[in-house]
Amino acid sequence: MPTGAVLKINRRPYLVTPESGIRNTQTVRERNCSVARTVAILSDAWTFLVIREAFFGARRFESFRSALRLPRATLTERLKRLTYQGIFRQVSRSPGSSRLEYRLTQAGLELYPSFMAMMQFGDRWLSGRKGPPLRLVHGLCGCECHPLLACSSCLEPVTARRVNYRNGPGAGYSAFQPQRRSRRSSDSSQYSRGRPSSVSRMLEIIGDRWSFLIIREAFLGARRFERLQNELRIASNILTDRLGHLVSTGIFERHKYQDQPDRYEYRLTEIGMDLYGALIVMMAWGDRWLSRGGPPIILTHRDCGKDFNPTVICDRCRKPIAAHDMSYRMNYHPRDFGAPDISDRAAAIGSKAKPALPRVKDGPKTKEKC
Numbered sequence: 382m383p384t385g386a387v388l389k390i391n392r393r394p395y396l397v398t399p400e401s402g403i404r405n406t407q408t409v410r411e412r413n414c415s416v417a418r419t420v421a422i423l424s425d426a427w428t429f430l431v432i433r434e435a436f437f438g439a440r441r442f443e444s445f446r447s448a449l450r451l452p453r454a455t456l457t458e459r460l461k462r463l464t465y466q467g468i469f470r471q472v473s474r475s476p477g478s479s480r481l482e483y484r485l486t487q488a489g490l491e492l493y494p495s496f497m498a499m500m501q502f503g504d505r506w507l508s509g510r511k512g513p514p515l516r517l518v519h520g521l522c523g524c525e526c527h528p529l530l531a532c533s534s535c536l537e538p539v540t541a542r543r544v545n546y547r548n549g550p551g552a553g554y555s556a557f558q559p560q561r562r563s564r565r566s567s568d569s570s571q572y573s574r575g576r577p578s579s580v581s582r583m584l585e586i587i588g589d590r591w592s593f594l595i596i597r598e599a600f601l602g603a604r605r606f607e608r609l610q611n612e613l614r615i616a617s618n619i620l621t622d623r624l625g626h627l628v629s630t631g632i633f634e635r636h637k638y639q640d641q642p643d644r645y646e647y648r649l650t651e652i653g654m655d656l657y658g659a660l661i662v663m664m665a666w667g668d669r670w671l672s673r674g675g676p677p678i679i680l681t682h683r684d685c686g687k688d689f690n691p692t693v694i695c696d697r698c699r700k701p702i703a704a705h706d707m708s709y710r711m712n713y714h715p716r717d718f719g720a721p722d723i724s725d726r727a728a729a730i731g732s733k734a735k736p737a738l739p740r741v742k743d744g745p746k747t748k749e750k751c
């Protein structure tokens with residue numbers, strides 16, 4: 382029986398653990414963590430793609446389907462699950478119509494900064510010669526912008542090395558929640574379905590939920606195999622596999638810390654350190670929408686000395702980024718990917734429709750102050 386597998390015995394879930402064989406999942410505990418809760422939703426490639434298309438203005442079943450070419454049953458299941466999770470809500474297409482469409486709820490809309498943080502990472506490290514697939518224009522200032530991770534107290538940029546952690550009211554461990562493996566898309570190449578996207582590229586190299594959690598532990602100071610294994614209750618073959626993958630993609634470097642026998646530890650590279658923004662923005666979303674009993678971790682910005690919420694701001698006007706304020710310039714032709722044109726779609730996202738932003742065309746049209 383492989384470690385990490387979940388068995389059902391007398392209808393109760395049991396986990397096959399690396400150290401002690403089969404254990405009741407109620408006695409296996411994992412760290413309370415808002416990153417894990419958020420990643421549990423987003424690390425399913427198809428779920429992630431459906432949310433991304435919603436940010437690009439898709440609302441109807443057929444719009445999602447034509448952009449992503451997912452099997453009908455898969456798309457139906459993902460939309461149903463996202464509605465159950467409170468990320469979408471179903472509304473009538475028009476008054477009196479029985480036909481329904483899917484709109485992002487407030488919780489769904491607030492995932493936008495997480496997508497922006499992942500996109501910035503992909504733009505910085507994974508764009509290649511063609512450059513980022515999308516350029517962003519911020520409606521509040523009219524400038525092309527590169528969203529920044531900032532401290533909510535001083536609005537200055539935040540990096541991993543300038544943050545202290547302490548336990549919050551929700552800290553601790555709780556019972557292991559088995560993942561529903563069979564119905565998830567674990568093939569990370571699925572992330573690149575549809576249009577080119579820096580967010581997809583980032584998720585593709587990270588791969589899966591375990592990789593996110595390994596990176597999280599690295600930010601919390603874990604470098605060695607045994608500590609990672611203890612914190613995550615992860616099977617050693619899975620941990621070996623994920624560490625190998627994260628080294629090959631340049632997120633970690635191996636450093637020898639002992640001879641005879643040779644032992645190595647895993648340190649985040651510059652690229653790995655740059656995942657910090659995406660991770661803490663996802664954490665902030667999980668704190669707000671998924672944590673019972675308050676946030677598990679509280680962050681203090683060492684530059685200003687205050688506790689803060691990770692906030693994604695426009696690098697030009699320093700105002701927080703929201704989905705309905707953004708428009709896009711595409712660096713690809715949407716028809717090449719069967720994806721709809723989105724450059725006039727941004728304003729369609731919010732549940733309260735705002736007047737459409739002027740359609741942005743290529744060329745140096747930004748205002749002088751930019």
Ligand SMILES: [Zn+2]
Pocket residue numbers: 532533534535536537682684685686687689
């Ligand atoms: Zn600050």
Ligand SMILES: [Zn+2]
Pocket residue numbers: 519521522523524526695696697698699700
């Ligand atoms: Zn701006």
